[in-house]
Amino acid sequence: MGKNKRIILVGVIAVIVLASAVAGAIVLTDSDSKQGVFTGETIGKNSFANPIFDLTLEDLKNAGYAEGDTFDIEIKGTIVHDATLTHGFLGLFMFDTYLNTEKDGHLAAGTYWDNLLPNDIGNTVTITHVGHNNDYDKLDRLLVDYSHDIADYGGDEAVFANFYEVTGGDIKDGRLYRSYNPYTAGNARLPYVNKLAEEAGIEYMATLSMSSEDILAQIAKGAEGYCIDLFEKGQSSATNIGYKYFINKNEVKLILMGMADNDGPYQVHCNVGRDRTGFMVTLLQALCGASEDDMMASAANAYVNLYRVDPNSEEYKVIVNSTYCRNIYYICNHDRIDGDLVKGTLPVDWTGKDVNGIDLKKAAYDYCTEYLEIDGSVVDRLIANLCV
Secondary structure: OOHHHHHHHHHHHHHHHHHHHHHHHOOOOHHHHHHOEEEEEEEEEOOOOOEEEEEEHHHHHHOOOOOOEEEEEEEOOEEEEEEEEEOOOOOOOOOOEEEEEOOOOEEEEEEOOOOOOOOOOOOEEEEEEEEEOHHHHHOOOOOOOOOOOHHHHOOOHHHHOOOEEOOOOOOOOOOEEEEOOOOOOOOOOHHHHHHHHHHHOOOEEEEOEOOHHHHHHHHHOOOOOHHHHHHHOOOEEEOEOOOOOOOOHHHHHHHHHHHHOOOOOEEEEOOOOOHHHHHHHHHHHHHOOOOHHHHHHHHHHHHHHHHOOOOOOHHHHHHHHHOHHHHHHHHHOHHHHHHHHHOOOOOOOOOOOOOOOOOHHHHHHHHHHHHOOOOHHHHHHHHHHHHO
């Protein structure tokens, strides 16, 4: 072999070695991707305190994986199992664990309940493909973000504001409502929520997603209307019960005691009137003896309003099973919360978890008095406020 050829060959080998070294430094190696294993590191955390990684949805898609696929995620020895890959949270709390895509495309791993992964920046993360969540494929409409244009809702103000009456059992007509957030300055729904609240004669507002300081900040930004007037007159309670509302007992207790100590009609809301509101309303309905059909309908109607979900679809069934059924199970089995949601390994095994044969009204009462430790006389007063 001539000298020039040897030089060229050495140069080619050097380029190959250098390319291999660079490829090895990339978040994901070709070998790893084919085995469904991805490695990266934590670069931040999102508003839910979930760690954000330097991996993106496109990284996983380029390796042949798709939304709805499930992955185990490990950080510093802590493992979250069967996290569903999705392009946006969008109320998908029916998945105990998820691999969410943030607005900038990076992935964040989370759990809906209380088991959080370490979120310090610089932690190594390993993501391993394990399967697919078949329920994800049934969520046709929920996977598209809801519109903020009332024209897309046929001009229906109540649907656009996600404002509707809560009924069932002994709840008095015109006594309890749920809605979208009425306080967020600049939100297209704000004037409609306030208008409908005034028309319904709301006397007390139960806010599940904002503190009083948060509401004052929105007022400073220009938020105004009937609901703001109620807040300024002291006819409201405001706290953030969080998405881990089974764990945040004091915040839930504050809301219920506020409703017990003030007359209605009442309006319950969180940010969009979907998840946290769904839990609180289910608890209130159960206290008042509502049927399962009434509670299911109220829980799912928020999704019908926001996402235009067809009540006769498979998607609707997934939503009911993942919202009402999960909430009512832990209301009826509060002794399982610590073992399942705090100390358990997520996702929860939902096989056989039902409330057949359980007195739902008594279970809700026990949840308030035993788990939340609210005095029975206060719970009785709350029920009377809603039902008499």
